[in-house]
Amino acid sequence: MSELLQIIGPGGEAVRPELLPEPALLEQLYRAMRRIRHFDERAVILHRQGRMGVYPPFGGMEASQAGSALALRRSDWLFPTYRDSGAALTYGMPIERCIAYWRTSPHGWSMPEDLKLLPFYVPIATQYPHAVGAALAEKMRGTDNVAMAFIGDGGSSEGDFHEALNFAGALNAPVVFMLQNNGWAISVPTSTQTKATDLSLRAQGYGIPGVRVDGNDIVAVYHAALEAVTRARSGEGPTLIETVTYRVKPHTVSDDPGRYRTEEATRTWLERDPVRRLKTFLEGRGLWSEEREVALEAELMAEFEQAVERADAFPEPEPVEILEHVFKEPTPALRRQREQILEELRG
Known part of the structure; x- marks a missing residue:
């Protein structure tokens, strides 16, 4: 078995002190995790209030998502699965668009023009070949931009996973497979x-x-992801990074994990909480305090509430909008379907 890269241990101790980044970056990593955890917790509350649809929580996986996404720059590509709201938000997806997406609103189906972020993939593993294609397009254009795609352990049993790795390796595509x-x-x-x-x-x-990484150690995830991204940028090709973590939350808000697993293993992984791990480390080094934690919580709450207000202000979608954001230029079939919908609405 490969060595599991770990830089900060479960108790907040430095395992590989020589690999620790500067304090400013450590704080950035912590803030990123706290931000997406706040979103995840509030999203579940919105669902319970009837203000959001079915939602897949990612709580406990913040290090895996934020640590990898922070290794990218704005000109790179990100291909997230349905459980990667945290990675998308870290990369730059506006919170209100993420809320709109999980409300099944067309306002969440497209991304800002300057953000190379794909909508959340629900089909399993299809994003891996797509990421290879985007990476090869950047290579053909002569840029040093890379693509990063996420997948779960189940997706690694799909044919798309193997085809993408083979394709990327054979053509030396600048892609990072998470x-x-x-x-x-x-x-x-x-x-x-x-x-x-x-x-x-x-x-x-x-x-x-x-590479095999402790997925609850954001410093290790960031270190591995940055190395892989740097390799890809310099023309050294793709990398596969396995982040070993645990889904402590239900599969979705409509799931009852108690029907297929005991809570004993979940409790064990809760003790390895990635947010608490880095916070303990920072406090032990005098780099964080309870006063700063309270201020950060207030900041995150205000940001989220403002985003909810913007999401609530989106106009109600029209039926024809379901056909938008499919192709850049509508196909003849889409145009006919659009006319059919409009005719039915008029009639």
């Missing part, structure tokens, strides 16, 4: 879907590097 091994593919544990115990080793079959 494989978030959170222990579950809905109700199926990783140990049931595959006999493999180290998913990062699958990279060897395609001649590309594979």
Whole structure:
């Protein structure tokens, strides 16, 4: 089994002090995790209030998502799964658009023009080949931009996963494959879907590097992701990063995980909480205080409430909007369907 990269241990202790970044970056990493955790917790509340649709929580996976997304720059590509709201928000997706998406509103179906962020992928693993295509397009244009795509452990059993790794390796595509091994593919544990115990080793079959990281250590995730992104930018090709974490939350807000797992394992992973881990480290070094925590919480609450107000102000969608954001230029079939909808509305 590959070595598990860990820089800060579960108790907030420095395991690899030589790999610790500057205090300013440590604070940035902590703030990013606290920001997306605040969103995740508030999103669940919005659902319970009937103000948001079915939502897949990512609580407990903040390090895996924020640490990797922060390694990118604005000109890079990000391909998230449905559980990667945290990565998308860290990368730059406006909170109100994320809320709109989970309200099934067309206002959340498209991204800002200057953000190379794809809408959340619900089909399993289809984003991996797409990311390879985007990375190769950047390579053909002569840029040093890269693509980063996320997947769960269940997605690594799909054909798209293997085809993408082979394609990227053969063509030396500047792409970083993030494989978030959170222990579950809905109700199926990783140990049931595959006999493999180290998913990062699958990279060897395609001649590309594979890295295994403690997915609850944001410093380690950021370190591995930045190294992979740097390799891709310099023309050294793709990397597969397995972040070992756990889905402590339900699959979605409509799921009851108690039907297929005990809470004992969940409690064990709660003790490895990524946010508390970095906070403990920062406090131990005198880099964080309770006063700053209170101020940050107030800042995050104000940001979220303002975003909810903007999301609430979006106009109600028209039926024809379901056909928009499919192609840049509508196809003849889409135009006919649009006319049919308008005719039915008039009639």
